Amino acid sequence: MTDEALVELKQLTVSFDDRTVVDHVDLRVRRGDIITIIGPNGAGKTTLIKAVLGIQPVSGGSLTMAPGLTIGYVPQHLTLETTLPISVRRFMLLSGRPQQECLTALAQTGVEHLFNASVHHLSGGEKQRLLLARALARRPDLLVLDEPAQGVDINGQAALYDLIRSLRDELNCGVIMISHDLHLVMAATDKVICLNQHVCCSGYPEDISHDPAFIETFGQPVAESLAVYHHRHNHSHDLHGDVVSDDHNDGQAECSHASH
Numbered sequence: 001m002t003d004e005a006l007v008e009l010k011q012l013t014v015s016f017d018d019r020t021v022v023d024h025v026d027l028r029v030r031r032g033d034i035i036t037i038i039g040p041n042g043a044g045k046t047t048l049i050k051a052v053l054g055i056q057p058v059s060g061g062s063l064t065m066a067p068g069l070t071i072g073y074v075p076q077h078l079t080l081e082t083t084l085p086i087s088v089r090r091f092m093l094l095s096g097r098p099q100q101e102c103l104t105a106l107a108q109t110g111v112e113h114l115f116n117a118s119v120h121h122l123s124g125g126e127k128q129r130l131l132l133a134r135a136l137a138r139r140p141d142l143l144v145l146d147e148p149a150q151g152v153d154i155n156g157q158a159a160l161y162d163l164i165r166s167l168r169d170e171l172n173c174g175v176i177m178i179s180h181d182l183h184l185v186m187a188a189t190d191k192v193i194c195l196n197q198h199v200c201c202s203g204y205p206e207d208i209s210h211d212p213a214f215i216e217t218f219g220q221p222v223a224e225s226l227a228v229y230h231h232r233h234n235h236s237h238d239l240h241g242d243v244v245s246d247d248h249n250d251g252q253a254e255c256s257h258a259s260h
């Protein structure tokens, strides 16, 4: 493994009894990477990240971590005993980090104003930000997120992805996440791995949606609806949507963004 890799999987395989659910997977995560794992239900995504977290024994291949690597993990849901009252403050202090660091982490995810609130009263999006803050309090080199935007509304999902990107920039950490929100993944991720036991295809979002293996896994309609996300224009439109020459685009709107 080179110095820059935080974690490297080579031909990693996990089997339950005789059934192989993660099949010879290669994966390499460096600082600054955001890698999103997509795939159908039962594809082995959670099993793969459990292996990265060291809580899932592997059946074959190798998993190498950078020495002294700190991982921050954000689970799908916050599961707490509903009869047990717990404040955000108490929940964060259970991470073992000093109060000031907990407050800093809560500020990074935009929920420091909820410090004295009951965790049970938080909205879905606030809970996800709290879980993210708890992971950040560990000052991770690698953030591992299992469907971080689950239960969050569509605007909140986009905001959460933006937050993850800015935290990656701020902390210079690597990020591995699982997501089912294919449209957001395609619009907001650096690199995508499509898993269906084995790695079907991987690459940049704009390329992967054209990959025959991706189309086979998710179907043509899904692939077509995603392909438009990274159609980057090099021309301009007039106010009726007609294409105009870039030589005469005064007052026109240029489309240099991902669009649909």
Ligand SMILES: Nc1ncnc2c1ncn2[C@@H]1O[C@H](COP(=O)(O)OP(=O)(O)OP(=O)(O)O)[C@@H](O)[C@H]1O
Residues within 6 Å of the ligand: 016, 021, 039, 040, 041, 042, 043, 044, 045, 046, 047, 048
């Ligand atoms: N401890 C276990 N023992 C036996 N089978 C397991 C175990 N954990 C997971 N599996 C099986 O492995 C397969 C992959 O499960 P996994 O949770 O990794 O899929 P996933 O891609 O995360 O799915 P989903 O998108 O539905 O969350 C499933 O068929 C699951 O039943």
